[in-house]
Amino acid sequence: MQLRYNYRLDPQPRHRIAFGKAFGCARFVVNDALAAREAAHRAGLPYVTDTELSARLTASKHDPARGWLNDVSAVVLQQALADLNTAYRNFFASLKGGRAGPKMAKPRLRSRKDHRQAIRFTANARFKVLGNGKLRLPKIGDVPVRWSRPLPSQPSSVTIVKDSAGRYFASFVIETEPSTLPQAAPAVGIDLGLSHFAVLSDGRKIAAPQFLRRAERNLKRRQRGLSRKQKGSRNRDKARVKVARAYARVADARRDFHHQLSTRLIRENQAVAVEDLAVKALGRTRVAKSVHDAGWSGFVAMLEYKARLYGRHFHRIGRFTPTSQTCCLCGVKDGPKPLHVRAWQCRACGAWLDRDINAAVNVAKAAGLAVTACGAQVRPGFAPAQRGEAGTHPKSHRETA
Numbered sequence: 001m002q003l004r005y006n007y008r009l010d011p012q013p014r015h016r017i018a019f020g021k022a023f024g025c026a027r028f029v030v031n032d033a034l035a036a037r038e039a040a041h042r043a044g045l046p047y048v049t050d051t052e053l054s055a056r057l058t059a060s061k062h063d064p065a066r067g068w069l070n071d072v073s074a075v076v077l078q079q080a081l082a083d084l085n086t087a088y089r090n091f092f093a094s095l096k097g098g099r100a101g102p103k104m105a106k107p108r109l110r111s112r113k114d115h116r117q118a119i120r121f122t123a124n125a126r127f128k129v130l131g132n133g134k135l136r137l138p139k140i141g142d143v144p145v146r147w148s149r150p151l152p153s154q155p156s157s158v159t160i161v162k163d164s165a166g167r168y169f170a171s172f173v174i175e176t177e178p179s180t181l182p183q184a185a186p187a188v189g190i191d192l193g194l195s196h197f198a199v200l201s202d203g204r205k206i207a208a209p210q211f212l213r214r215a216e217r218n219l220k221r222r223q224r225g226l227s228r229k230q231k232g233s234r235n236r237d238k239a240r241v242k243v244a245r246a247y248a249r250v251a252d253a254r255r256d257f258h259h260q261l262s263t264r265l266i267r268e269n270q271a272v273a274v275e276d277l278a279v280k281a282l283g284r285t286r287v288a289k290s291v292h293d294a295g296w297s298g299f300v301a302m303l304e305y306k307a308r309l310y311g312r313h314f315h316r317i318g319r320f321t322p323t324s325q326t327c328c329l330c331g332v333k334d335g336p337k338p339l340h341v342r343a344w345q346c347r348a349c350g351a352w353l354d355r356d357i358n359a360a361v362n363v364a365k366a367a368g369l370a371v372t373a374c375g376a377q378v379r380p381g382f383a384p385a386q387r388g389e390a391g392t393h394p395k396s397h398r399e400t401a
């Protein structure tokens, strides 16, 4: 399987200029190809094939008016075309309904103002990690890398990304053989919640770290401030960069937290089960969805690939299972509960249940995992107020689940 290893780059001014050129040429090639396909489509001509596009690119490099395309690695330009072709194939497949997952958008023109610029070098481009720790990229130079962890083996490709905060990253693709971890406790169900980041079927509740929650609140405030600034003004531009930097910091911190937690859960358990987020999001307000789903989907993706990497089982509860309405002890469906109800008594068996742990046990059971339901039971009348909630809930939250 393929894994990505990301590192921050510290390009010097001459590298930045060369990257800028490469991003520009890649954009030009993609936009040119897109325009050719659109024009053919409008004129009722056949679809311009991948081979034809590639031949046109080679020809345009001999055109003296476009000689500047030769200042950039040929592999970068061919890869830009390859990415466009993949985007087209995914788009057509999603039109036919042949591709699982969300509808794909039609490939669109790229702009200098896009918040993310990227180019890719494959092994053909002969990029190289040098003995002095720098990354040698053809027609760019030897770029310093912050090696936050070692690369485990020879990468098959590297993508250079410039994000909206103006930072550069190298993302290496590494081929890895799945390995095995020592046997661990059997299984765990996970409820991704609003009051805690995750609640486990064994009764543990995991909150996002305090600094991350504070940073997320901070970011929301800055974003509101930005939307009040006048469009096109210098102040807005300055504020936009500041928000982008803050956003990047929050995203990094969140990713670190997700990595640590997902690694721990995969190490500790033979099998993990989570609810499908599309199902989870049903009935959720727009605000809550946008704030939380962004974090969850990245986390669930990590759980899934780490499970594959270490030979653990990963289960996603796809069909609609009323995990917070069903008593995990007797299996009777008790009806919807408003979100503020943190503990409830089952009308059938009389057990007092913690809302989130009960849901986590149900997630595990729906996946066919054998877990104990002991953790879900609470003392009668025990319904602790959850401090974290005030900060993460939108005011008009009247969700029932």
Ligand SMILES: [Zn+2]
Binding pocket: 327, 328, 329, 330, 331, 332, 346, 347, 348, 349, 350, 351
């Ligand atoms: Zn019951």
